Amino acid sequence: MASHQYRSTIPIAVNGKRINQRLKKLAEFGINDHGGIDRSFGSAADIAARNWLKEWWQKVFQSEVKVDPVANLWIEVTGKEKLPPIVLGSHHDAVANGGKYDGSIGVLLAAEVMQTLEEAHFPMRHPMRIVSFSAEEPNPYNISTLGSRSITGVLTKKDLEMVTHDATKVKLTDTIRSLGGDVDHLAGNLLHPRDLSAFLECHIEQGRNLFDCGRSVAVVKGITGIYREKIKVIGEANHSGTTLMKDRHDALLAGSELNLALEEIILNTNQRDVVGTVGRFDVLPNAANIIPGEVDLIAEVRTTDEETLQQIIDELSSRIRVIEKGRRVRILRETILNQKSVPMDQQVQLTLKKVLTSMNEPFLEIPSMAGHDAVHMAPIAKTGMLFVPSIDGKSHCPEEETNLEDIIKAGNVLLQTVIALDKELD
Amino acid sequence: MASHQYRSTIPIAVNGKRINQRLKKLAEFGINDHGGIDRSFGSAADIAARNWLKEWWQKVFQSEVKVDPVANLWIEVTGKEKLPPIVLGSHHDAVANGGKYDGSIGVLLAAEVMQTLEEAHFPMRHPMRIVSFSAEEPNPYNISTLGSRSITGVLTKKDLEMVTHDATKVKLTDTIRSLGGDVDHLAGNLLHPRDLSAFLECHIEQGRNLFDCGRSVAVVKGITGIYREKIKVIGEANHSGTTLMKDRHDALLAGSELNLALEEIILNTNQRDVVGTVGRFDVLPNAANIIPGEVDLIAEVRTTDEETLQQIIDELSSRIRVIEKGRRVRILRETILNQKSVPMDQQVQLTLKKVLTSMNEPFLEIPSMAGHDAVHMAPIAKTGMLFVPSIDGKSHCPEEETNLEDIIKAGNVLLQTVIALDKELD
Numbered sequence: 131m132a133s134h135q136y137r138s139t140i141p142i143a144v145n146g147k148r149i150n151q152r153l154k155k156l157a158e159f160g161i162n163d164h165g166g167i168d169r170s171f172g173s174a175a176d177i178a179a180r181n182w183l184k185e186w187w188q189k190v191f192q193s194e195v196k197v198d199p200v201a202n203l204w205i206e207v208t209g210k211e212k213l214p215p216i217v218l219g220s221h222h223d224a225v226a227n228g229g230k231y232d233g234s235i236g237v238l239l240a241a242e243v244m245q246t247l248e249e250a251h252f253p254m255r256h257p258m259r260i261v262s263f264s265a266e267e268p269n270p271y272n273i274s275t276l277g278s279r280s281i282t283g284v285l286t287k288k289d290l291e292m293v294t295h296d297a298t299k300v301k302l303t304d305t306i307r308s309l310g311g312d313v314d315h316l317a318g319n320l321l322h323p324r325d326l327s328a329f330l331e332c333h334i335e336q337g338r339n340l341f342d343c344g345r346s347v348a349v350v351k352g353i354t355g356i357y358r359e360k361i362k363v364i365g366e367a368n369h370s371g372t373t374l375m376k377d378r379h380d381a382l383l384a385g386s387e388l389n390l391a392l393e394e395i396i397l398n399t400n401q402r403d404v405v406g407t408v409g410r411f412d413v414l415p416n417a418a419n420i421i422p423g424e425v426d427l428i429a430e431v432r433t434t435d436e437e438t439l440q441q442i443i444d445e446l447s448s449r450i451r452v453i454e455k456g457r458r459v460r461i462l463r464e465t466i467l468n469q470k471s472v473p474m475d476q477q478v479q480l481t482l483k484k485v486l487t488s489m490n491e492p493f494l495e496i497p498s499m500a501g502h503d504a505v506h507m508a509p510i511a512k513t514g515m516l517f518v519p520s521i522d523g524k525s526h527c528p529e530e531e532t533n534l535e536d537i538i539k540a541g542n543v544l545l546q547t548v549i550a551l552d553k554e555l556d
Numbered sequence: 557m558a559s560h561q562y563r564s565t566i567p568i569a570v571n572g573k574r575i576n577q578r579l580k581k582l583a584e585f586g587i588n589d590h591g592g593i594d595r596s597f598g599s600a601a602d603i604a605a606r607n608w609l610k611e612w613w614q615k616v617f618q619s620e621v622k623v624d625p626v627a628n629l630w631i632e633v634t635g636k637e638k639l640p641p642i643v644l645g646s647h648h649d650a651v652a653n654g655g656k657y658d659g660s661i662g663v664l665l666a667a668e669v670m671q672t673l674e675e676a677h678f679p680m681r682h683p684m685r686i687v688s689f690s691a692e693e694p695n696p697y698n699i700s701t702l703g704s705r706s707i708t709g710v711l712t713k714k715d716l717e718m719v720t721h722d723a724t725k726v727k728l729t730d731t732i733r734s735l736g737g738d739v740d741h742l743a744g745n746l747l748h749p750r751d752l753s754a755f756l757e758c759h760i761e762q763g764r765n766l767f768d769c770g771r772s773v774a775v776v777k778g779i780t781g782i783y784r785e786k787i788k789v790i791g792e793a794n795h796s797g798t799t800l801m802k803d804r805h806d807a808l809l810a811g812s813e814l815n816l817a818l819e820e821i822i823l824n825t826n827q828r829d830v831v832g833t834v835g836r837f838d839v840l841p842n843a844a845n846i847i848p849g850e851v852d853l854i855a856e857v858r859t860t861d862e863e864t865l866q867q868i869i870d871e872l873s874s875r876i877r878v879i880e881k882g883r884r885v886r887i888l889r890e891t892i893l894n895q896k897s898v899p900m901d902q903q904v905q906l907t908l909k910k911v912l913t914s915m916n917e918p919f920l921e922i923p924s925m926a927g928h929d930a931v932h933m934a935p936i937a938k939t940g941m942l943f944v945p946s947i948d949g950k951s952h953c954p955e956e957e958t959n960l961e962d963i964i965k966a967g968n969v970l971l972q973t974v975i976a977l978d979k980e981l982d
Contacts, residue, residue, distance in 0.1 A: 226841070268843055337798030354797060358844060369951050370833035371780060371858045371925035372763030375822060377949065382837055383819055386812035393809055396801060407796035410844045411808055413837045415652065417694055418784060418854040420835050420952060428844040432797045499797035523803065525795050526846060 144541035166227035166528035171265035201311035219261030229530020278503035326511035338523030348494035350515035355471035367423025385425035478514030570967035583656040592653035592954035597691035627737035645687030655956020704929035752937035764949030774920035776941035781897035793849025811851035904940030
């Protein structure tokens with residue numbers, strides 16, 4: 131790969147060939163027959179990926195990888211001044227049958243930027259640190275952004291001790307211990323505001339915005355709020371032949387109406403960046419000849435606007451009352467997540483945009499509709515995110531892809547942004 | 557219990573106390589913490605129930621229990637003449653978390669009637685035989701009315717050899733063998749038309765007809781047809797946050813529309829005894845943050861009228877095309893069951909009604925909206941069914957119940973009907 135030179139930026143560039151090789155290598159851990167990646171937290175593939183990362187990080191940076199109490203991986207190189215470090219990173223785990231780019235790009239570009247600066251003996255004022263967070267993705271422990279939430283104090287030792295693996299019932303804390311963490315030391319090792327100067331995460335967009343307009347990068351303005359309700363529809367299971375239509379309390383039909391009502395409510399907001407989904411939907415007893423007696427579902431709403439969210443919840447409540455009455459079912463609701471939307475740091479956004487402008491690189495400014503570790507880093511450090519395109523908008527699937535050219539471009543944007551922030555920040 | 561005497565019927569009656577004791581004993585096999593019965597085909601509870609039945613049948617009837625090639629249990633007592641036997645029976649297996657009466661009543665009343673006749677040294681012309689069929693209910697092998705369908709030649713050895721247990725993957729034929737059957741001998745031991753004189757099955761109604769009008773028994777006119785389609789809705793799984801509403805191909809929303817369309821089509825027939833149900837409904841990948849990419853469901857329609865069924869299927873096809881277009885999904889359909897409706901034998905119905913009239917017992921004449929082993933016995937023998945009430949119309953659940961008084965009444969109806977048929981039939 132040719133090195134890139136930019137107007138009014140430092141003449142230094144990431145190594146595209148190296149990035150490509152490492153992306154390919156990381157994609158070997160957990161690759162399945164469909165070409166997807168199975169590398170959920172605590173899996174053999176996760177362990178293999180961790181060992182690989184630790185090995186070459188230590189070799190390249192001549193420093194010790196620190197495994198924190200929730201098994202996040204960190205490595206740091208010193209700076210000239212006694213300042214809090216600038217941190218880059220993301221996560222290396224994957225959803226079941228996931229893709230090769232989600233998380234991986236952010237971890238590998240973080241290391242590439244740090245390596246490029248080290249190799250150039252670039253005189254950084256700040257120490258620099260990179261991180262790969264534990265369990266960012268949904269996993270069999272039903273706990274995501276585990277690493278960033280725990281190390282910033284959102285999840286406590288007590289929260290983690292209650293969690294077990296869906297299938298094996300292995301305790302989460304035991305898995306963390308097997309990966310080199312120890313939740314007993316969590317409380318004494320939390321990150322606090324101003325412990326870090328800045329946090330930068332590069333990630334695939336996972337949507338179609340960049341792909342549809344053919345741009346290579348987007349500066350993330352903020353990260354969407356995520357609201358989730360666990361909803362239980364209680365009807366009455368009965369024989370599918372002998373129960374007349376008029377005598378039924380069919381939980382599946384009530385659940386179907388609820389799904390369609392949520393969609394209608396979301397569409398009625400007429401806002402492009404508001405989405406609502408029922409992704410989890412379990413029918414009981416789930417037999418061809420039994421009228422469904424219960425449906426357990428999770429309804430999700432994402433928006434950056436609190437007021438819109440409240441309107442949606444209110445409207446859903448009113449629609450649910452109508453369904454309960456019409457179908458003679460009971461519908462129980464429990465809010466299981468109400469993660470507020472988080473703006474990205476203004477200064478970091480501005481620096482990213484200045485770098486992009488000086489590089490003559492057209493970019494988008496968009497919200498992130500997916501949650502990220504950056505959400506939880508934002509209260510600790512000036513936090514920013516850079517998106518690269520997802521081809522066809524696909525993510526969390528084997529077809530997930532990003533052009534190498536865009537990844538390299540993003541690497542250079544990160545590199546120049548770190549250099550700029552290193553100057554600007556105290 | 558007092559014995560019952562009826563005008564113009566033979567002064568002989570079943571033993572209510574004995575029926576009650578045996579019902580209670582049979583309900584011990586597979587009883588679970590919810591008060592439901594877990595006694596699916598091949599389970600430990602099934603095996604225990606079989607052993608118990610075999611033991612007391614042999615003791616009471618001083619004859620050998622015959623376990624046929626698909627593990628149906630039979631026992632016969634001789635008659636005075638060389639005629640095909642009159643057979644009574646049902647099944648002793650249960651759906652998961654099922655009730656204490658479905659099937660059990662029919663098996664225990666069959667034995668009670670035969671025992672009462674034997675004890676009275678009643679001079680039957682026909683041999684009499686009782687049966688408990690294997691796997692009448694849905695079970696982990698996904699094959700119901702296994703015993704009656706196999707022994708009458710509807711399911712062949714080849715069909716059975718393809719079947720395995722959902723979870724354990726144990727071969728159905730191995731389970732049959734462990735219960736004393738052997739499908740290698742199936743072809744040589746089939747029941748053929750006129751091998752039996754008559755088949756009578758007493759069963760809980762499972763609907764509300766008898767309960768709502770306060771009657772104790774119903775003569776079944778015929779058994780509903782059951783039509784089932786396996787339907788696969790193929791959308792596109794994608795990230796629930798980053799995929800705009802307009803870009804979605806949500807299989808769950810399409811499936812929801814399909815459920816509601818089927819209900820509407822059924823209601824539009826304006827026929828009381830036409831029902832339609834989606835009881836099985838599986839969403840993939842079924843995660844809170846992923847737009848459902850696929851739904852696998854089973855749609856069922858029950859009616860005694862072929863023409864109505866065809867109208868429903870045609871209308872469903874047209875609605876499915878609209879859903880496919882509107883939601884940009886593909887919907888694949890496969891007919892997995894098209895069991896025609898089966899009328900009950902006219903002579904047996906008439907005899908049942910004459911007995912009931914002579915007993916001054918008010919009764920209903922209704923179709924059975926549930927399938928039964930009697931469906932498959934009808935081509936072999938003059939077949940009839942007698943229903944007893946399901947309290948609140950509940951069945952296939954721990955709350956399933958029938959008053960003992962009604963059960964005893966049905967026992968006496970069966971007893972007098974056997975005596976009458978013994979005279980009438982050759």
